[in-house]
Structure formats: structure tokens, C-alpha cells
Amino acid sequence: MKTEKQLFTQLNKVELEAALHQVFIYHAIDNRGALASTRQADAVAAQITDVAWRFIQGEVDEPDVTAVAIDLAQRGLTVLTGAALMRTLGEMGLGGDTAVFQCLNTFQLLFLEKLAAARELEQQRIQERSQTALQRALHTQLEQQIDRHEAQTRYNHALNNILLLNARLSQTDNEKDLIDAAVSGICQALDLSSVTLYTLSDTAQSWTIHTTTADHPQPGEEIEPDTLSQLQAALRQDGEVVRFYQTEKGEDGLAVAVLLRGGGRLLGALVAHSSNVADTDREAYIILLRTFSQNLAALWRNLYLRQETEGRTHELEILYGRYIDQLWRTDQSALQARLQNNELHLERPSTISPLSDEKDSLPLKIGDRVLGQIHLPGLEDLADDDRDYVQAIVREMGNALNNTRALQTAHAYSNQASRLFETGRRISEAKDETDVYRALIAFAQDADLADMALILAADHADPDYLISPIIWDRTDGLREAGNRFSRDKYTFSDQLTRNAPFLLENGQEDARLDEATRHLFARFDYRAAALLPIAVENEWLGTLALIRREARPFTDEALRPFQSLTNQASAILANQQLLRQTETLYQLGRSLTQTITRDDALDIAVQEVARYTGADQCRFVLYDLRSGKGVIAAETAGATVSRAIELPILGDTIFNRLNKEQSPLLLSENTSDISAETIRRHALQFGAKASLLLPATSQQELIGYLAIDSQRGERPFTQTNIIFAQTVVEMLTTQLENIKLFDEALQRAQELITLNQIQSNIARVLSIEKLAYIVYEQIGRLLDNTIFLLARYDARTSIYQPILTIVEGQPVEIPERTLKPDDLLHQFLHQEQHLSLNSAAPLMQAEQLPLLEHPSQSGLWVPMWQENTPAGFISVQSFNARAYNENDVQLLRSIAIQTSLALANAELFEHIQQQNEELRELDQLKTQFLANMSHELRTPLNSIIGFSRVILKGIDGPVTPEQAEDLNSIFSNGHHLLNLINEILDMAKIEAGKMNLAFTQVDMVELSQNVHKTVEGLIDAEKVELIWQVPEKLPTIEADPMRFRQILLNLLSNAAKYTETGQIQFAIRPEGDQIHIIVRDTGIGIAPENYDRVFAPFEQVDNSNTRTTEGTGLGLPITRWLVEMHNGRIYFESELNSGTTFHLFLPVQQDMAADNPFPAKLQTAQVNIPVSQP
Structure with a gap:
């Protein structure tokens, strides 16, 4: 179970x-x-x-x-x-x-x-x-920009080399020079490893090497199997095959095979090998090679036609000359010759009609084709031999006429071939589309085949119009017209975009034309027309229109040279268009990479796409998955629709389809597989008759789409424009990802900076109330703190004490309370888990603040812990739902940690402040006690010293030696004790701020002599040498004489105390407006680790119980304070076991208005001071 x-x-x-x-x-x-x-x-x-x-x-x-x-x-x-x-x-x-x-x-x-x-x-x-x-x-963005610039530079350099090469090739007048120059030139222009041109035998069974730059194989040698397979594949496919391989050196190689076709005939194949083409340059390299191959094929074909025509002309000239010679040597010739105006005229004496059907007429024929008739009276009466002879003469006459016509045709072909070659050269050297158009129109003008020739092309600024940039007619000649034709009015214009010639016999009556176009033919009295497309890979670039006044259609033979030129022009125009597109994309890429905000990048993209495609308007819809809607993030200037329009994501066919297929989607009234409402929402409501939507994806997820709108149809959506727009969208998506990454990193950096600032700001604050306000303000820089609560919690007593509560900027008083174990707030504090809650959460409802008009909809609750114990919490709440994300949680947690530490520091500071106040009171009591006790001790001590002195002098009677010894001990120790008490009194006065100085002019010489006598009684003259270096003349200084004498005695007695044998040197040196006093001894010295203790109160270098020197440790601290009160400075130099030197600097005159410039903590240094001899 x-x-x-x-x-x-x-x-x-x-x-x-x-x-x-x-x-x-x-x-x-x-x-x-x-x-x-x-x-x-x-x-x-x-x-x-x-x-x-x-x-x-x-x-x-x-x-x-x-x-x-x-x-x-x-x-x-x-x-x-x-x-x-x-x-x-x-x-x-x-x-x-x-x-x-x-x-x-x-x-x-x-x-x-x-x-x-x-x-x-x-x-x-x-x-x-x-x-x-x-x-x-x-770094990547910088590298990409550099790489893009370098790639564009390489491409421009290669394209310029190819254009120069095409110009040189167009001037070549024989096939061998053309092929050799082309193969070697393209190899150098693109820095290729090798280039080989192959030709195919007439039986299409085998390829042979025509010309190559490779070391092997050479012409006549066997072709490598891989290359042969690539050539065969090119024949079966679209005429272009790319193959990757490994070179003998282990490098990656690239082989591109391109078939050369001209006039429907296979001329050969070009195979280029390269091992230094970067992946980013590969596509551009193939396009350059393809464009060059197309131009080479056109030049090769034109050269072939020219050579063929010249050969036929030469043959006909020879044949015609021989026939004339033979004809004039015949006695029976019935022709008459007459020389007039330097021209030879052949005359027929008979004036009978050539159309006579009489039996005495013979047909003038070439083969089976009748050219005319020869009338011979009495033909029937001639004998058979004579009749045969006459017929032979008539046949020869037909051949002569045919040869004459052939010669004229040959001359025409020769002239045409020359013009064709020259026009092809001009097209190859064209710098822009206008040069190409002029070359085509000039050829049409020289051909004398039409009464008018013009170019029709799409208006780049408005694809709904055609323009005629250049026109020629017999009446007005050549002119750059710039006429514009509405494609909605002249609907026949859509036929021009089809990649096929269109022939008209009578444009005024042809039913295939719209009424406006027929009216245009009638208006200018034109009838026949030939419309030859200029297109490449099904991309229409323009049309060459040839028009006649008479209703005589153009023949295929007459149009063949024009078709050859339009094919060549197509390749050149496509190359120029590609160059313009590449330059535009490069400049756009630079502009995008320089943007630092999403809006700037989107605006640049939509404006450039609208400008390039000629669309009525463009917009970029950006999807926000959080809100479940798409919004118009950018649109072209002048758009009439507000950006407030929102497009829902849930259930939206467009979103689902673009996200799934991730390919362009065309919306128009004719779109049958999408509902009319969806088309209206995404296209028609923006005033568009048709819209092309190009998806923008990031990490395979749809983030939005670029919409290109047309108010009159699908004309802006050419393949070139679509490719351009897709490239822009890809560049834009990459930049948006970079901006997002940059913004996230910048936001995180800003958050870290803010956190550091918060930490720095609150770390200095030792007031709990002020700390709470600072935390509130700093959190408001990062999070929605409409409702803010900072509270302390005592885990021992369970007392919950709000420190600061603010609602919409106003403080609110909340009383403290004791939490029970079953309180939700108590459970939250003891869980050590942060909470992100909505309005339905029990804790949000239980702790909802009173007097709120609307309850908070979302909130963050983060506990504060100290030493594994709950110490309080921070809560921020918002009236907006889902106002906080995980990053906000992490931020508030970091702030809570810093706040917890700051609160602990503030509480500790308050405690320390309280203790300091208590210690200050105790110190004041100690100081007062010492002062009182010292005063009380000095009175009996003075009596002891005085009476012992009286007894020693024998005033009260004689004393025994033993009594004298005891009395001397009492007298000496009494003086010592009195000095100690005086020092304690001085220190007490200093700490209490009651030490005052009485400045007067002091004679340094007299004072030093007085001190000298006192010091002599402190040393053993047999063991210690006292060196006294005081000049006889010294300036008087402004000082307190008693305290100045105390300074000198403290320093000298200190030297005597620590110098059992050796020297003590005392020197005074005037130095400008200061007096420099030096006290040097050769005593025990001071260890570096004891430097900081020299001027510390109650400290001695030797604080051990076994020290041999006596004293309170107050002499030097009092000395330093007295020196500083004289606006002087003191420092020492010492080396252990070598002695110590004190340097004292005092001003000659006191500046009573100046502050004490000398620091309380004096600098020290360890140096060796040589002792000078007196």
C-alpha cells in the first residue's frame, strides 16, 4: 500500500x-x-x-x-x-x-x-x-575601430589599385598583352600568392594554362587535381567557387576560381591563390576579385570583337580589290566608269525598270536571295553559249555588289569596334555613375541608331521617382536634365526593374504601356524604343533607353554592342555602389562606436538607414520584457506618430515570428498570412503602405526590430537596401550590447564608488542620529527609498528600537517595543536572511506603517548582524510593484553591513566619550590632589632642610662626625625631594593650564656663569671634564629668566646624571635672530627604540627596578614645554653607548602675536657627533 x-x-x-x-x-x-x-x-x-x-x-x-x-x-x-x-x-x-x-x-x-x-x-x-x-x-571597441579603419584602408587601397589596373588594361590593343598585364597586375594589386588564367578547349573536355604568375605548373604542364576539380565545379555552379586548403608551410590558403564570360561565351577562368587574407577581409577580397574578373571579361570580349572585325574587314578589302581588277580587265563588261569629284562612279546605260517581268530580264542574286534584275533586250534571241555567258556575268555582278555591301559593313563593324573599345575604356575609368552614363550616351550618339538616348535610374532620395540624369536627342543635343518621373503615374516604370531588354515598335499604341507613358511618346512624336537594363545579380541599377521617331523596331544585332556595354557598366556601377556603401558603413560604424548612450546609437542608425534607402520614415521598436511591451525607442525626424505607442508582446504574431525566424518580414495590405489588425498595429497606423521589419537579436533573443516604412509601396526594399539595413542592424546590435555592458559596468563601478563614499561618509560619523540621516540620503542615490526604516535590535532584551523612519521625505515617529518570539519581525531578525516582498507578504502587512494612504507594494528587508547576533535591520519600500531586483538586494546588503559597523562604532564612541568624561574628572581630581599634596609637603620639607642646615653649622651646638654625616644625608635628600615636588607642581600647573611666563631681557653671559657654578657641584671633576664654550659677548634675549635657567639646569643635570666618565660640553652660538644652545655628553646614549620615550612624562630611558639614576621622568617633558612656550624648539641626536646631544633654539625677541609654530612631538635622529676639545 x-x-x-x-x-x-x-x-x-x-x-x-x-x-x-x-x-x-x-x-x-x-x-x-x-x-x-x-x-x-x-x-x-x-x-x-x-x-x-x-x-x-x-x-x-x-x-x-x-x-x-x-x-x-x-x-x-x-x-x-x-x-x-x-x-x-x-x-x-x-x-x-x-x-x-x-x-x-x-x-x-x-x-x-x-x-x-x-x-x-x-x-x-x-x-x-x-x-x-x-x-x-x-579595449575591444578600440581594437575593432582600429581594425575596421585598417580594413577599410586596405580595401580602398586595393580598390584604387584595381581601378588603376583597369585603366591600364583598357588601353591594351592585343589579347596577349591584355591577359599578361591583367594576371600580373591583379596579383600585385591584391598582394596574392599567385594568379593563373585557364582556357577551356572547344570540346569542353580539358582546361589548359594560358598565363600564370606561379612557379609551377607552367603553361603546357598538367593542372593540379584540386584546381581542376575547382574549375569543373565553377562550370556546374554559378561561375564562382571558393576553396580552402593548407599550404606546404602549414598556412591557411584560399583559392578563388571565377569564370570569365562575355557575350554569352566562356572566355576562360581566373584562379587566385592567397595565404594572407584575414577572415574579416575575405568577403571584400572576393568581391574585388569578382568585380575585376567581370571587367576583364568585358575588355577581353571587346578586344576579341575588335580583332575579329578588323580581320574580316581586311579579308573583304583584299577580295574586293581582286574582283574589281578582274572586272575591269573583262572586254565584255557592260558597265561604264566615270570619274567625278575624285570619286569613281559605275553607271548602267540602261534605264529600264529593274522590276520588269519580261523574258529578256535576268535576276540579280546572291545565292538564293534576289537583289534585283538585269534587263537585256533580245535575251531570248541569244545563242545558248551567249546566254550562259551573260548569266555568268550577271552572277559575277551580284557577287560584286554583295562584296561591296560586305566591305561597307566591315568598315561599319570596324568603326563600331573601335567605338566600343573606347567606350569600354571610358566606363572602366569612370570615377562615378555620371561618367558611366556619359560614356553610354556618347556611344549611342555616335552609333546613329536612335533619335534619342537617355538614362533612367531610381531617385536615391525618393525611390518612388525615377530620374533621367542625362539625355541626348538630335534636336537639343546632350544635356543633363535631371527630369523626375513619378512611378505611381508612370506605372510601366516597374517593368524597367526586370533584368531583361524591353522592345517597343510603337510606344504610342503599345497596350503594355500605361496611358501616361503612351501620352509621353505621342507628345514628343516618338514610337520605337529599346530599353536595356543596367543590372547585376538581379539588382536593377538603371536603364539605357534608345528611342526612334519611326515605328521601326531595333534588331538584336544592332543592340548587341549596347548590351555588352550595359553589362560592363553594371559591373562598374555595382562596384561604385559597393564602395559608397562600404564607406557609408565605415563612417556609420565610427559614429556608432563613439556613442555612449542607447538613444544616440538608435537615432544615428534610423536616420542613416532612412537617408540611404530613401524611405519615408524609419523607426526602431525596442522590446522590454519586464513590462511585456515594445516601445518606439527611435524614429526619423518629422515622424508624425508619438513615441507613446506601445506594442504588446504577449500573443503578438510579429514578435513571435521575428523571434523564431530572425529574418526580414514584409508587411503590407497584400500580406495574407498575418492578420489585418496586426498589420495595422505595426505598419498602417504609422502611415505606411508597406513596412519592412528587420529583427535585432542579442544572444539569439529578439530585442527589437528596425522598421523601414514606405507610403507608396515596396520600392525602397531593394536587395542592396535590405543588405545595407541588415548590416546597420547588426552593427547597432553590437554597439547596443557594448553600451549595455558599458552601462552595467559603469553602473556597477558607480555603485561601488557610492558604496565607498557611503562607507567613507558613515565611517566618520559618530552621532547615531546623524548617521541614520546620511544612510537614508545615500540609499536614495541608488534605490527607491520612498519608505525608509532603520532600526536597532537588542537580542538580549528583544527590544526593537526604530532609529529613523521616513515616509515620502517626512520623518515619522515609531515607538520602540519588545518583540515576542512569534512576531514575524522577530523571526525575520533571527533568520539572517534578506527578504524581497510584495504587498501580500505577511511581514509587509504586519509591519505596515500607520496613516499611509496607500500600502507599499514592494519592499526590501535586510537584517544587520554583529558578532553573529542580530543588531537591527534596514528596510526600503516603494509604492510601485516589483521596484527592486537582485542587484538592489546586493546593494542594500552591502550598505547594511557598513551601517551595522558604523552603528557599532557610533555606540562605541558614545561609550568611550562617557568613559573619557569620567577619566577627565578623575584626572582633574588627581591634578588637584597632587597640587594640594605637594603644597602641604613643601612646608614641613622646607623646615627639615632649614633646621638640618642650622644644626650642621653648629648654631645649636657642636655635632659629632657621625651626626654630621647623618645631617648631610638629611639635607641632601631633602633638597632632592624638594626638586621632585617642584617638578610635580610644575607638571600639574602645565596640565591645568596655569603655568605663566614672565618675559624680560636676559643677559646670556651672566646667566650661563651662574649655571656653570651650579653644574660644577653636580659632577666629579676627576672623572668628568666640563667644557664650557660661551662667548664673552652675547646678545640679550627676551625670556623668563627663572624658567630659562631651569631649562639649562635640566639639560645639564640630565647630562651629568648619565655621564659617569667622559665629557660634558655646553656651548652657545648666536645664529641670526636665534640663539643656538648645545648640550653634549659622552654618556650612555639612547637606543633608537627609546626615542619616543625621551619627552614622555614619567618616562625614563631605564625604567627597570635596577636603574642607577633617580628622578621622576618629568625634567625633559617640562623642558620641552618651556622651550615651546618661548617659541623655540628642541631636539636631540644620540647613539647608544656614545652619548647624546641636545640642540636648543630660542628667538632673541618674542613675537607675542604669533602662534607657537613648533609641534608638540619633536623630531629625533640617530647620528654620531664628534666631541670637540676645549
């Missing part, structure tokens, strides 16, 4: 998976990476349902749940989405028994804990990657 768990899970598994599926779709916008796509809903719902089901069954445990959570976190599942999924999981499990509910609860907590930990780790990785990606993006 199945357990309750098994029964419950089996009954609810499908329902649970469906519920998780819907929740995931709703929250997918909050995810990252692959899981941001709603397509992942099925897989994620199934994965979570399966692991939950197996966890309830006991088939998996914590490591398995951890693995699933980590996997989903790494794929992009956020804590927000995970929490929503777990809530749904809990709601679906409420119908089961207690055991099932407990298992589900355990699974929820475990999954969310592992997911949060994994996402936090992933977030850190993302932040690191974002910073790295920012640097890489900037």
Missing part, C-alpha cells in the same frame, strides 16, 4: 509543475543569463518539481538539493524568482499531511539557503567579470 507521501506527490506532481511553470514565466524577467528567457520555464519547473518530489520520497538529500540550487544559480536563477517558486511550492503542499508539509518546508529553506549562497558567489564573480568585461569592451 502506498504511503501518504507517495499518494500526495503523485497526485500533485503534474499540477505542481504547471504552477511552477507559470510562476517562472512571470518572474523570468528578474533572472540572468539563459534563464531570463521564458523558453526555459518547462525545464526549470520540471527540474525543481523532480528534486522536490524525490526529496519528499527520501530518495535525495541535502547534497542533491545543493547541486540543483547551485546549477540553477549559475544558469541565472535569482533569489527573487527562487523565493516565488518556493512560495508556490509551499502553497501547493498545504493540502498534504503534516509529514509532507514538514518535508516541503525543509526543502524550501534548504533550497533558498543554497540558492542565496550560490547567487551571492555568482554575483561576486559577475562583478569581477563586469569590471574585466568593461576593460575588455573598451
Whole structure:
């Protein structure tokens, strides 16, 4: 029998998976990476349902749940989405028994804990990657711009070389020179490894090498099998085959085979090998090679026609000359010759009609074709021999006439071939389309085949119009007209775009023409016309129109030279168009890469596409998956539709189709597989009759589309324009990704800067109230803090104390309270988990602030912990739903950590301040006590010193030697104790700020002599040498004489104390407006680690219990203070076991208005001072 768990899970598994599926779709916008796509809903719902089901069954445990959570976190599942999924999981499990509910609860907590930990780790990785990606993006963007510029430079250089080569080739007048120059020239122009031209035998069975730049194989040698296979493949395919291979040196090689066709005839094949073409240059390289091959084929064909025509002309001239010689040598010739105006005229004496049917007439024929008749009276009466002779003469006459006509034709062909060759050269050297048009019209004018010749082409500024940039007619001659024809009015113009000649015998009556075009023929009295397309790869570039006044159609033979030239012009115009397009894309790419905002990039793209394609308007629709709508992010200037229009994503056919097919989509009234409402929403409401939508994708996901609108039809949607627009969209998408990456990295950097600023700002604040306001203001720079709450919590007493509560900028007072264990806020504080909640969450409802007109719709709650103990929380709430994302959670967590530390510091500071105040009071009591005690001690001590002195002098009677010794000890120690008490009193006065100086003029010589006598009693003259270096004349200084004497005695007595043997040197040196006093000894010196203790109160260099010197350690600190009060400075130099030197600088005159410029902490240095001899 199945357990309750098994029964419950089996009954609810499908329902649970469906519920998780819907929740995931709703929250997918909050995810990252692959899981941001709603397509992942099925897989994620199934994965979570399966692991939950197996966890309830006991088939998996914590490591398995951890693995699933980590996997989903790494794929992009956020804590927000995970929490929503777990809530749904809990709601679906409420119908089961207690055991099932407990298992589900355990699974929820475990999954969310592992997911949060994994996402936090992933977030850190993302932040690191974002910073790295920012640097890489900037570097890559710079490299791409450099590479694009270099590629464009290489392309322009190669194209210029090819144009120069074409110009040289057009001047070549024989086939061998043409082929040799072409093969070697293209090899140098494109820096190729080798170029070989092959020809095919008449039987189409074998290829042979005609010319090559390769070392092998050479003409006459066997062709390599790979090359032969490539040539055969070119014959079977479109005439162009690309092959990749490895060279003998291991390099990647590229072989391109292009067939050369001219006039419907295969002339040969060009095979180019290269091993240095970069992947980014490959397409441009193939286009250049193809364009050159087309031009070479046209030049080769023209040269072949010219040579053939010249050969035939030469043969006919020879034949005609021989026949005339023979004819004039015949005695029976019936022709008469007459020389007039330097011309030879052949006359027939008979004037009978050539159309006579009489029996005495003979037909004048060439083969079976009758040219005329010869009338001979009495022909019937002639004998048979004579009759045969006459007929032979008539046959010879027909041959002579035919030869004459052939000669004239040959001359015409020769002239035509010369003109054709010259026109082909002009077309090859054309710098722009106008030069090409002029060359074609000039050829038509010289051919004398039509009464009018003109070029028809699409107006680049408005594809709904045709323009005629150049026209020639017999009346007005050549002119650049610039006439414009509406294609809606002259609907026959759409026939021009078909890649086939169109012939008219009478344009005034031809039913294939529209009425406006027929009226145009009648208006100018024209009838026959030949319309020859200028097109390449089914892309119409223009039309050469030849028009006659008479209704005599153009023959194929007459039009053949024009077709050859239009084919050549097509290749040149396509090449020029490609160059313009490449330059435009390059400039556009530079403009896009320089943009730093999305709007700038979008505006540049739509404006440039509209300008290039001539569309009425362009717009870019950007999809926002968070809101589920598409918005018009950019549109061309002058667009009449507001950007406020929104296009829903859910259920939208256009979104689904573009996202699935990711190819251009044409919308018009004739589109049958899309609903009329959808077409209206995406095209017609913008005033467009037809719209071409080009999808923009990022990481295989649709982010929007570029719409090209036409108000009159599909004419702007040519293949060239579509390719251009698609290229722009690809460039735009790449730039949008870079901008997004840059913005994210910049935002993250700004957030880090802000966090550092927050940390810096709050770290300096030691007032809790001021700290709370600063945290509120700083959070407002990053997050929606419409409602802000910062509170402290004492885990020992469970007291919850709001520090600062602000609603819409106004502070609100909330009383503190004691939380109970069953309070939701108490549970939140002790869980150590942040929460992202909506208005339906129990905690949001329980802690809803009073007096709010509208409840908050979303909120973030982040606890603050100190030493593994809850210490409070920060909460921000918004009146907008879904106002916070996972990044906001991480930001608030970081701020909460810093705030927790700052609060702890502020609390500690308050505690320390309180302790300092208590210590200050104790210090004041100590100082007062010392002053009082010292005063009380000095009175009896003076009596002891005085009476001991009286007894020693024998005033009270004689004393024994033993008594004298004891009295001297009492007297000496009394003086010592008095000095100690005086020092303590001085220090107490200093700390209490009651030490005052009485400045007067002091005689340095007299004062030093007084000090000298005192110092002599402090040293043992047999062991210590006292060197006294005081000049006889010294300036008087402004000082307190008593304190100045105390300074000198302190320094000298200190030197005597630490110098048992050696020297003590005292020197005074005037130095400008200062007096320099030096006290140097050769005593024990000071170790470097004790330098900081020299001027510290109650400190001695030797503080051990075994020290041999006595004192309080106040002499030098008091000395330094007294020196600084004299606006002087003091420092020392010392080396252990070598002695110490104190330097004292005092001003001669005191500046009472100046502040004390000397620091309290004096500089020290360790140096060796040589002791000078007196």
C-alpha cells in the first residue's frame, strides 16, 4: 500500500509543475543569463518539481538539493524568482499531511539557503567579470575601430589599385598583352600568392594554362587535381567557387576560381591563390576579385570583337580589290566608269525598270536571295553559249555588289569596334555613375541608331521617382536634365526593374504601356524604343533607353554592342555602389562606436538607414520584457506618430515570428498570412503602405526590430537596401550590447564608488542620529527609498528600537517595543536572511506603517548582524510593484553591513566619550590632589632642610662626625625631594593650564656663569671634564629668566646624571635672530627604540627596578614645554653607548602675536657627533 507521501506527490506532481511553470514565466524577467528567457520555464519547473518530489520520497538529500540550487544559480536563477517558486511550492503542499508539509518546508529553506549562497558567489564573480568585461569592451571597441579603419584602408587601397589596373588594361590593343598585364597586375594589386588564367578547349573536355604568375605548373604542364576539380565545379555552379586548403608551410590558403564570360561565351577562368587574407577581409577580397574578373571579361570580349572585325574587314578589302581588277580587265563588261569629284562612279546605260517581268530580264542574286534584275533586250534571241555567258556575268555582278555591301559593313563593324573599345575604356575609368552614363550616351550618339538616348535610374532620395540624369536627342543635343518621373503615374516604370531588354515598335499604341507613358511618346512624336537594363545579380541599377521617331523596331544585332556595354557598366556601377556603401558603413560604424548612450546609437542608425534607402520614415521598436511591451525607442525626424505607442508582446504574431525566424518580414495590405489588425498595429497606423521589419537579436533573443516604412509601396526594399539595413542592424546590435555592458559596468563601478563614499561618509560619523540621516540620503542615490526604516535590535532584551523612519521625505515617529518570539519581525531578525516582498507578504502587512494612504507594494528587508547576533535591520519600500531586483538586494546588503559597523562604532564612541568624561574628572581630581599634596609637603620639607642646615653649622651646638654625616644625608635628600615636588607642581600647573611666563631681557653671559657654578657641584671633576664654550659677548634675549635657567639646569643635570666618565660640553652660538644652545655628553646614549620615550612624562630611558639614576621622568617633558612656550624648539641626536646631544633654539625677541609654530612631538635622529676639545 502506498504511503501518504507517495499518494500526495503523485497526485500533485503534474499540477505542481504547471504552477511552477507559470510562476517562472512571470518572474523570468528578474533572472540572468539563459534563464531570463521564458523558453526555459518547462525545464526549470520540471527540474525543481523532480528534486522536490524525490526529496519528499527520501530518495535525495541535502547534497542533491545543493547541486540543483547551485546549477540553477549559475544558469541565472535569482533569489527573487527562487523565493516565488518556493512560495508556490509551499502553497501547493498545504493540502498534504503534516509529514509532507514538514518535508516541503525543509526543502524550501534548504533550497533558498543554497540558492542565496550560490547567487551571492555568482554575483561576486559577475562583478569581477563586469569590471574585466568593461576593460575588455573598451579595449575591444578600440581594437575593432582600429581594425575596421585598417580594413577599410586596405580595401580602398586595393580598390584604387584595381581601378588603376583597369585603366591600364583598357588601353591594351592585343589579347596577349591584355591577359599578361591583367594576371600580373591583379596579383600585385591584391598582394596574392599567385594568379593563373585557364582556357577551356572547344570540346569542353580539358582546361589548359594560358598565363600564370606561379612557379609551377607552367603553361603546357598538367593542372593540379584540386584546381581542376575547382574549375569543373565553377562550370556546374554559378561561375564562382571558393576553396580552402593548407599550404606546404602549414598556412591557411584560399583559392578563388571565377569564370570569365562575355557575350554569352566562356572566355576562360581566373584562379587566385592567397595565404594572407584575414577572415574579416575575405568577403571584400572576393568581391574585388569578382568585380575585376567581370571587367576583364568585358575588355577581353571587346578586344576579341575588335580583332575579329578588323580581320574580316581586311579579308573583304583584299577580295574586293581582286574582283574589281578582274572586272575591269573583262572586254565584255557592260558597265561604264566615270570619274567625278575624285570619286569613281559605275553607271548602267540602261534605264529600264529593274522590276520588269519580261523574258529578256535576268535576276540579280546572291545565292538564293534576289537583289534585283538585269534587263537585256533580245535575251531570248541569244545563242545558248551567249546566254550562259551573260548569266555568268550577271552572277559575277551580284557577287560584286554583295562584296561591296560586305566591305561597307566591315568598315561599319570596324568603326563600331573601335567605338566600343573606347567606350569600354571610358566606363572602366569612370570615377562615378555620371561618367558611366556619359560614356553610354556618347556611344549611342555616335552609333546613329536612335533619335534619342537617355538614362533612367531610381531617385536615391525618393525611390518612388525615377530620374533621367542625362539625355541626348538630335534636336537639343546632350544635356543633363535631371527630369523626375513619378512611378505611381508612370506605372510601366516597374517593368524597367526586370533584368531583361524591353522592345517597343510603337510606344504610342503599345497596350503594355500605361496611358501616361503612351501620352509621353505621342507628345514628343516618338514610337520605337529599346530599353536595356543596367543590372547585376538581379539588382536593377538603371536603364539605357534608345528611342526612334519611326515605328521601326531595333534588331538584336544592332543592340548587341549596347548590351555588352550595359553589362560592363553594371559591373562598374555595382562596384561604385559597393564602395559608397562600404564607406557609408565605415563612417556609420565610427559614429556608432563613439556613442555612449542607447538613444544616440538608435537615432544615428534610423536616420542613416532612412537617408540611404530613401524611405519615408524609419523607426526602431525596442522590446522590454519586464513590462511585456515594445516601445518606439527611435524614429526619423518629422515622424508624425508619438513615441507613446506601445506594442504588446504577449500573443503578438510579429514578435513571435521575428523571434523564431530572425529574418526580414514584409508587411503590407497584400500580406495574407498575418492578420489585418496586426498589420495595422505595426505598419498602417504609422502611415505606411508597406513596412519592412528587420529583427535585432542579442544572444539569439529578439530585442527589437528596425522598421523601414514606405507610403507608396515596396520600392525602397531593394536587395542592396535590405543588405545595407541588415548590416546597420547588426552593427547597432553590437554597439547596443557594448553600451549595455558599458552601462552595467559603469553602473556597477558607480555603485561601488557610492558604496565607498557611503562607507567613507558613515565611517566618520559618530552621532547615531546623524548617521541614520546620511544612510537614508545615500540609499536614495541608488534605490527607491520612498519608505525608509532603520532600526536597532537588542537580542538580549528583544527590544526593537526604530532609529529613523521616513515616509515620502517626512520623518515619522515609531515607538520602540519588545518583540515576542512569534512576531514575524522577530523571526525575520533571527533568520539572517534578506527578504524581497510584495504587498501580500505577511511581514509587509504586519509591519505596515500607520496613516499611509496607500500600502507599499514592494519592499526590501535586510537584517544587520554583529558578532553573529542580530543588531537591527534596514528596510526600503516603494509604492510601485516589483521596484527592486537582485542587484538592489546586493546593494542594500552591502550598505547594511557598513551601517551595522558604523552603528557599532557610533555606540562605541558614545561609550568611550562617557568613559573619557569620567577619566577627565578623575584626572582633574588627581591634578588637584597632587597640587594640594605637594603644597602641604613643601612646608614641613622646607623646615627639615632649614633646621638640618642650622644644626650642621653648629648654631645649636657642636655635632659629632657621625651626626654630621647623618645631617648631610638629611639635607641632601631633602633638597632632592624638594626638586621632585617642584617638578610635580610644575607638571600639574602645565596640565591645568596655569603655568605663566614672565618675559624680560636676559643677559646670556651672566646667566650661563651662574649655571656653570651650579653644574660644577653636580659632577666629579676627576672623572668628568666640563667644557664650557660661551662667548664673552652675547646678545640679550627676551625670556623668563627663572624658567630659562631651569631649562639649562635640566639639560645639564640630565647630562651629568648619565655621564659617569667622559665629557660634558655646553656651548652657545648666536645664529641670526636665534640663539643656538648645545648640550653634549659622552654618556650612555639612547637606543633608537627609546626615542619616543625621551619627552614622555614619567618616562625614563631605564625604567627597570635596577636603574642607577633617580628622578621622576618629568625634567625633559617640562623642558620641552618651556622651550615651546618661548617659541623655540628642541631636539636631540644620540647613539647608544656614545652619548647624546641636545640642540636648543630660542628667538632673541618674542613675537607675542604669533602662534607657537613648533609641534608638540619633536623630531629625533640617530647620528654620531664628534666631541670637540676645549
